[in-house]
Amino acid sequence: MVKTISDGIVISPIKNGTVIDHITPGEGLTVLRILGIRDGTNVTVIVASNVPSSRGGRKDMVKIENRELLKDEVDKIALVAPDATISIIRNFKVSVKKTVEVPKQITGVIKCPNPNCITNTKEPVQSKFVVHPRGFRCQYCDSLISSEMDIGDYI
DSSP states (O other): OOEEOSTTOEEOOOSSEEEEEEEOTTOHHHHHHHTTOOTTOSOOEEEEEEEEOTTSSEEEEEEEETOOOOHHHHHHHHHHOTTOEEEEEETTEEEEEEEOOOOSEEESSSOOSOTTSGGGSSSOOOOEEEEETTEEEETTTOOEEETTSOGGGGO
């Protein structure tokens, strides 16, 4: 049981777990970082980077065996891969498939780039960002993480 993506690229299926597909090219490793998957972790992971996409263009893909993602993990992934799809795999079959949605407000996930923001002091205040046409805007100091910046650097 193997799946050929295209150009002869073959990726093994997983029996149970999660497949994160249509990740923005180059963000697959950021997704692993967001999920806390690091070297030495006892988790089977398959990462395909910059592979052809059936939607046209290129994509990254991550398969994680024996793990289903929590909603807050999916919300974080949506920040770096807004076109991603999440498939829950059970007994080699897709049990649930959904697209990610960028939440309108993000609390406690993104670090404000302004070192003088109250969220970067010793005050017990979680960061709060709202989706802005040009990126994400801090609710406290109005700093903007623009769409040209790498949002993964602030997660």
